[in-house]
Amino acid sequence: MQSITIKRAAAQDAEHLTALIQASSAYQGEYASIISGYRITAGYIARHQVFLAADMTDRPLGFYALVLDPPELDLAFVSDDAQGMGVGRFLVEHMLGRAREAGLADVRVVSHPPAERFYRRLGAERVGTVAPSPPKVTWERPELRFAIADRAVAPRAEATFTR
Template sequence: MTPRITGTGRPAGISAAGVSVRRATARDAKRLTGLIRSSSAYEGPYAPMISGYRVGPDYIETHRVFLAAAPDGRVLGFYALLLAPPELDLMFVADAAQGLGLGRRLISHMKEEARAAGVRSVRVVSHPPAEGFYLGVGAERVGTVTANPPAVMWDRPELVIRVAPAATPRPGPEPHRSRHP
């Protein structure tokens, strides 16, 4: 059980200040798995999707997995970007850290990673309750992925997050040169 501050719904000491985003390592696998399994977004009818789900060290070493960590080392969220084809495979923010802007920060970080890899758009197959979040960060709905029983019993929104290409400096006007020395 996580200690909570009365009236805030957040464990003591969680704020966006001081949160860092770093590449996950194989040693983070158990903590990322724990974050997924403790997500209240996957309770009730959505529970079968994460039942027994595990983020393994091999997954972290194979894909671009980044986590948001509090100054004390607590994992507050993470995402996994697959490049071939480009897809946001996993994204979770700890229940206690929701509403702090960490999801937006992770999406912004993911877009920078995708841009650096030359990716122009990233597919997202969203957990139905998370669709509003993705639309709020600029994703566009492009379709629906049909249910795949027994693990996924519901249709899921399919979205695309566009990634603007890296800005290239435009040549400006020629500097004025004096004819006099």
């Protein structure tokens, strides 16, 4: 069994979160341009609700960033070696609880095209498509929304699950 904890990210986590993004195999090949040179900064962590999932050794397994105004899941990443362990689901459920706590009615997600099915399995509905924005993004991206009002469980600042 493995215990995974979600906690608020701190300024000193910025480098670890940046490394997690840069190591993502989901952004290789045709999608590499979107993360080229991308960095998470201490300022970004201070401005937004950034939460990270870590294992018992405090190794980051994934994270998300919720922007409250306008409401959007700005970033969500799970490390390649933690894929399929339920970390992504746990992070999204936590994010939805945080959104409910903040009084949001819905949360927008501009999805990485291969991740659309994941978000839809968790209850997001496709509401449109976001046009390319060259030079970094040369492909259309699915636009989805999570409705918040019908979700029942509010999160704690920290949450743990055991797999």
